[in-house]
Amino acid sequence: MRLVGWAMRFVASWLGREGVAFRDCFLRSATAALLRVWTRRAAMTDTRTYSDRTLYRRLFAQARPFWLHIAALFGLSLLSMPVTLLTPIPLKLAVDCVLAGKPLPGLLAAWLPQSARGAGVWALGLLAWLVVLIAGVKNLADLAFAGLRTYTGEKLILAFRADLFRHSQRLSLAYHDARGTTDLTYRIQYDAPAIQWVTIDAFIPLTTAALTLGLMLVVLVRIQWQLALVALAVAPLLLAVSVFYHKRLKEHWHEAKNLESAAMGLVQEVLGAVRVVKAFAQEDREQQRYIQRAQRSLREQVRLTLMGASFGLIVAVIIAVGTALVLYIGARQVQAGHMTVGDLILVMSYLAMLYGPLQTLSKSATSLQASLVSAERCFVLLDQQPEVVEKPHARPLTRARGEVAFENVSFSYGPGRPALREVSFVVPAGARVGLTGPTGAGKTTLVSLLLRLYDPQEGRILLDGVDLRDYRLRDLRNQFALVLQEPVLFSCSIAENIAYARPEATEAQIQAAARAANAHEFILRLPQGYQTLVGERGAQLSGGERQRIALARAFLKDAPILILDEPTSAVDLETEALILEAMCRLMEGRTTFIIAHRPSTLDICTVRMHLDQGRLVPGPPAGGQTSLG
Numbered sequence: 001m002r003l004v005g006w007a008m009r010f011v012a013s014w015l016g017r018e019g020v021a022f023r024d025c026f027l028r029s030a031t032a033a034l035l036r037v038w039t040r041r042a043a044m045t046d047t048r049t050y051s052d053r054t055l056y057r058r059l060f061a062q063a064r065p066f067w068l069h070i071a072a073l074f075g076l077s078l079l080s081m082p083v084t085l086l087t088p089i090p091l092k093l094a095v096d097c098v099l100a101g102k103p104l105p106g107l108l109a110a111w112l113p114q115s116a117r118g119a120g121v122w123a124l125g126l127l128a129w130l131v132v133l134i135a136g137v138k139n140l141a142d143l144a145f146a147g148l149r150t151y152t153g154e155k156l157i158l159a160f161r162a163d164l165f166r167h168s169q170r171l172s173l174a175y176h177d178a179r180g181t182t183d184l185t186y187r188i189q190y191d192a193p194a195i196q197w198v199t200i201d202a203f204i205p206l207t208t209a210a211l212t213l214g215l216m217l218v219v220l221v222r223i224q225w226q227l228a229l230v231a232l233a234v235a236p237l238l239l240a241v242s243v244f245y246h247k248r249l250k251e252h253w254h255e256a257k258n259l260e261s262a263a264m265g266l267v268q269e270v271l272g273a274v275r276v277v278k279a280f281a282q283e284d285r286e287q288q289r290y291i292q293r294a295q296r297s298l299r300e301q302v303r304l305t306l307m308g309a310s311f312g313l314i315v316a317v318i319i320a321v322g323t324a325l326v327l328y329i330g331a332r333q334v335q336a337g338h339m340t341v342g343d344l345i346l347v348m349s350y351l352a353m354l355y356g357p358l359q360t361l362s363k364s365a366t367s368l369q370a371s372l373v374s375a376e377r378c379f380v381l382l383d384q385q386p387e388v389v390e391k392p393h394a395r396p397l398t399r400a401r402g403e404v405a406f407e408n409v410s411f412s413y414g415p416g417r418p419a420l421r422e423v424s425f426v427v428p429a430g431a432r433v434g435l436t437g438p439t440g441a442g443k444t445t446l447v448s449l450l451l452r453l454y455d456p457q458e459g460r461i462l463l464d465g466v467d468l469r470d471y472r473l474r475d476l477r478n479q480f481a482l483v484l485q486e487p488v489l490f491s492c493s494i495a496e497n498i499a500y501a502r503p504e505a506t507e508a509q510i511q512a513a514a515r516a517a518n519a520h521e522f523i524l525r526l527p528q529g530y531q532t533l534v535g536e537r538g539a540q541l542s543g544g545e546r547q548r549i550a551l552a553r554a555f556l557k558d559a560p561i562l563i564l565d566e567p568t569s570a571v572d573l574e575t576e577a578l579i580l581e582a583m584c585r586l587m588e589g590r591t592t593f594i595i596a597h598r599p600s601t602l603d604i605c606t607v608r609m610h611l612d613q614g615r616l617v618p619g620p621p622a623g624g625q626t627s628l629g
Contacts, residue, residue: 055375056198062160063199069152073200076145077208083138085215088349090127090134095342153196161192164381172387173453174413182265187377191257194374202368209356216350223347224339227326231351234322238315245311246369252304253373259297266290304370319355326351388455390473397475401464402429402560402591404450409459411445419445421614422459427607429464429560432592434605441611443595447563450593451480481559481586485566485595487550489538494523495530497538497549501557509556516585517552518578519545544575551582562592580604 050058063070168184176184220228270277270286277286330347333339339347404427411420420442427433435443448454449461452468461468468476481501489497498513499505505513510530514520522545526532538546547567554562567579576598584604596602610617 050376050379052372055372055379058379059195059198059375062163062195063156065159066152066156069148069155070199070204073145073148073152074204074207076141076148077204078211079141080138081208081212081215083134083141084212084353085219086130086134087138087353088346090131091349092342092346094124094127095340095345149200153200156195156199157193160195160378161188164188164192164378167382167384170386171384173448174387175384177413180265182268183261184381185268186257186261186264187381190260191374191377194371194378197371198368198375202371212353216353219350220347223343223350224330224333227330227333227347230325230329231322231355233325234318234355237318241311241314241318245307249304249307250369250373252300252307253370256297256300256304257373257377259293259300263290263293263297266293322355323348323351388452388473391470394472395466395470397463397471397479400479400560402479403427403462403464404561404591405462405465406446407459407462409449409456409461411449411454411456411458418614420449420456423611423614423616424459425609425616427591427593429591430589431607432587432605433594434602434608435593435595435611436597436602436608437611442614443611444565445614446611447565447593447595450561450563451482452476479559480561480563481554481557482563483547483550483554483565483567487538487546489534489541489546489549491534491536493528493531493533494526494549497534498530498552498556501553505556510552513552513556514549516555517548517582519548519552522548544579547575547579548582551579551586555582555586560590562587562590564592564594564596566595566597 165188168188217228217232220231266286266289270290277283327348330339330344334341334344406423406425409420409423410418412418423442423446435446437443445454449456450468452473455469463471463476463479490500495507495510498510502509507530511520514523514530523530523532532540534540534546534549538549541549551567564583567583587604592605594602594605602608
């Protein structure tokens with residue numbers, strides 16, 4: 001801090017009162033002009049959904065919890081400004097004071113002993129020490145900035161990804177059905193880092209570059225105002241080039257993001273169905289499909305790279321022209337005796353530092369487009385509203401009795417795609433309901449509405465005489481245990497999969513649930529017992545084993561309502577017997593809905609409901625009386 005204060009006093013004393021006044025006036029004018037330019041560009045440029053101004057505002061609002069970290073980064077960045085101003089000073093003083101014999105400035109001369117002030121060796125040693133000191137301070141500041149930038153940036157990205165992931169889970173199944181998982185994964189994993197680039201990697205360098213630009217101009221005006229005007233003449237050209245490339249780059253980045261997401265989707269689709277691909281020997285075909293999609297993405301990336309390179313080329317040529325003009329005019333000024341050689345060296349050094357911020361302001365403003373497109377994709381996701389929402393003062397529900405009623409329920413997945421039509425029935429608590437019907441009749445839709453994964457467009461569904469929409473969502477779904485035709489297991493241990501519904505369950509409770517599901521014996525035969533990893537989607541287990549793990553999970557949840565979706569369709573007869581035995585134990589005292597085609601499964605039902613084209617139609621009784629309301 002002492003070095004910074006000394007540097008600012010040195011520059012201020014060197015500039016004089018007029019220079020300080022000019023600096024203040026310039027900074028006010030430049031800041032106002034820069035804000036007008038940014039505002040005008042934000043107003044002119046609309047993305048598919050948001051303007052640039054809206055994206056900036058929302059990104060900084062998202063980063064608000066980390067404003068102290070960002071402020072510290074900004075402070076470290078500002079520290080580099082006086083150090084940057086001081087960097088060429090030792091060279092100028094060495095040329096003018098040591099080589100040309102002029103005295104050192106009073107502020108520096110005070111650091112030398114009285115007897116050594118006229119000695120060039122002592123002055124040169126002092127200037128060499130000053131070079132080392134300036135470089136050390138600059139590199140220490142850079143080191144602190146790099147460490148804090150990495151920490152803050154990763155925290156920002158993690159928080160943004162967490163928000164996106166949480167919101168993705170809240171979205172209705174209709175959105176997931178339409179968009180698929182790959183697009184959401186791409187936005188969470190690859191688009192979310194845009195918040196770091198905009199709020200840290202772009203905003204701080206842009207602001208620092210603008211301030212540094214102002215200070216550099218003040219210094220150049222103090223040395224030679226004609227050269228300052230010549231140097232600044234390239235700024236409008238750089239700004240015009242940046243505006244020209246702004247819209248074109250943003251449009252192409254939209255296309256590039258969509259193509260990358262599509263290529264990633266194909267990879268996920270093929271690897272997820274790799275057994276089918278191998279079984280039909282279609283590896284080469286899928287390889288060609290991937291290459292075709294990837295090549296489209298490649299062409300778009302090449303186009304973006306060429307556009308960026310052409311922009312960089314134009315900027316470099318403009319800056320080279322400005323540098324050449326300043327060098328020519330400055331050399332003529334030295335020849336005419338209006339400037340010293342040291343002054344010319346200082347001007348050229350400051351000119352390089354002046355054009356650096358100009359390049360940053362121009363290039364970064366264009367590079368922002370990729371991050372703004374990513375940010376837009378993230379906010380489009382965050383702004384999606386779930387179709388199934390909880391009422392503000394929803395009713396709590398501890399444990400339901402299990403009486404279910406449908407009253408004229410109709411549901412459609414879209415125009416011309418009705419799934420249920422005016423379905424009405426009453427199921428008393430504890431009943432076992434067998435749902436039958438051809439594929440596409442609406443059986444899975446019916447149980448999905450029960451779980452409130454969707455809401456009916458017409459009619460209502462009652463649980464214990466209360467509309468499902470009046471309950472708290474978490475409490476409502478805790479009343480159901482679900483076993484699917486293709487049981488979903490996670491890439492963790494068997495114990496963790498069983499305890500998924502009750503993570504706080506003890507080892508004894510987990511094993512008791514496994515015994516009830518006829519799974520304990522085969523689990524003990526595995527190499528690591530309950531700690532055996534099941535692999536992705538349970539790939540290390542057989543279909544019957546996965547089904548019994550899913551049944552054990554339902555036993556452990558101990559919910560009053562049970563939904564079994566084709567639980568025995570993919571197992572052999574021996575395994576089916578074990579599953580049916582476990583199911584009978586599980587259904588005791590619970591309202592149960594079973595979707596099945598095998599008569600052996602439906603024989604344990606007390607009520608059978610037959611669906612056809614979304615309507616309830618008469619069906620044969622199964623092991624008991626049919627009771628439809």
